[in-house]
Amino acid sequence: MNTGTGTTPPGLRERKKQRTRDALVRAALELFTERGYEQTTVDEIAEAVDVSQRTFFRYFAGKEDAALALQELAEAHFAAAVRARPPHEPPMEALRRAVLEGWDTISDAIEAVVPVALHLRMWRVIESTPVLLAARLRRSMETEEEIARVIAAREGLDADTDPRPRVAVAVFSGVIRVAERQWSTGTDHSVAAIRALTSEYLDHVGPALAGGWRTHP
Template identity: 50%
Template sequence: MPQPEPVMSALSQAGRRQRKKRDTRDALAREALRLFILQGYDNTTVDQITDEVDVSQRTFFRYFASKEDVVLSPITAIDEAFLATLEARPASENPLEAMCGSFRAVLEQVHRNELEGVDPILHMSVMQLIERTPGLLAQHLRRSERMEDQLVAVISRREGLDPKSDRRPRVIVATFGAIGRVTTRIWFLRAEGDQQSITAELKSSLDLLGPALFGNWRRDSDPLPEHP
């Protein structure tokens, strides 16, 4: 049944307002990240960001709590997408398979520019910015710890386990997280390759979760170290 004209008009106006809000938020994030990358995080002020977008400080703080929030917001968007994707993975997958599949799926969304709040062109530069800014890196690591707790909860629900009495969910999440951090940090610092190549890097690192990592690292011909 067709909607009355006043209802359609109200819905159209509401849609336009939402698009305008999203466009303003995206413009603020884009200009902030551009300035951070161009002149440094600490050297960029909120006034400079708002001047570029021609909005007030009040508008900036309507969308972001701080400059730090602007930088970490794409990471938060990726984390939320990862958790949602993990929840929806087939129950037949073991925890490691499910997390790897979710990682690949979310990276593909980023690569296709389908994840709201994440600019695939700026993403590598943002991660490099975080790595070289001590305050941002500290916040990023704290956020990673909270993310691990959320992942433990999801894996525990999937497997029907109580994480308080069964440590396996926390161990597998910590292992996956550590490998993910090592892989992405090396990849970002190297600053080469595309976003799809990072999945190959992760798989290569995960393949080490076997004799290559847990076996004897010394070759038979290697002499034992001498102790004083």
């Protein structure tokens, strides 16, 4: 709607900015998965969207931010899902349900930016690119700390004096990383496959911690 002042209404302006950011993310991921992360330049990403390099840097500090933009989205989604779990659920059950049920809704959020198949291809690029993998793990540690404090608050604990929330989240996060790594090196790279593998690995947490693995004396 034209306000007659020659200015863009705030809502429309924000939607245009979001569309530009989403377009840059999609262009970046397409180039990273086709050419490789190191071989792709910021100029090439900006050119693919027909914007200037200066516009790119309005949205991202650099290539790393664009490469990990969907990880940030997914982790924020997971944190929100943990907060929304019923308070009676034990910590590990709340984490498990948040991640497994989250696949139903995070796919829609990702699809609003890029096809899920592209997101999953980029996942494998991150796993095979040392600088991105290191950055992803660093950011994941920040999310783990946030989740540990959410769990502590749910249980009425102080995360700074009681180690259990951080231990639980560390175990959970480690299992998720193992499942992701197995999925990324496998042959079935579908959403259904990563979800099934995640569920299977989480099912083994109890037996693995309980010990008694030996099948012979």
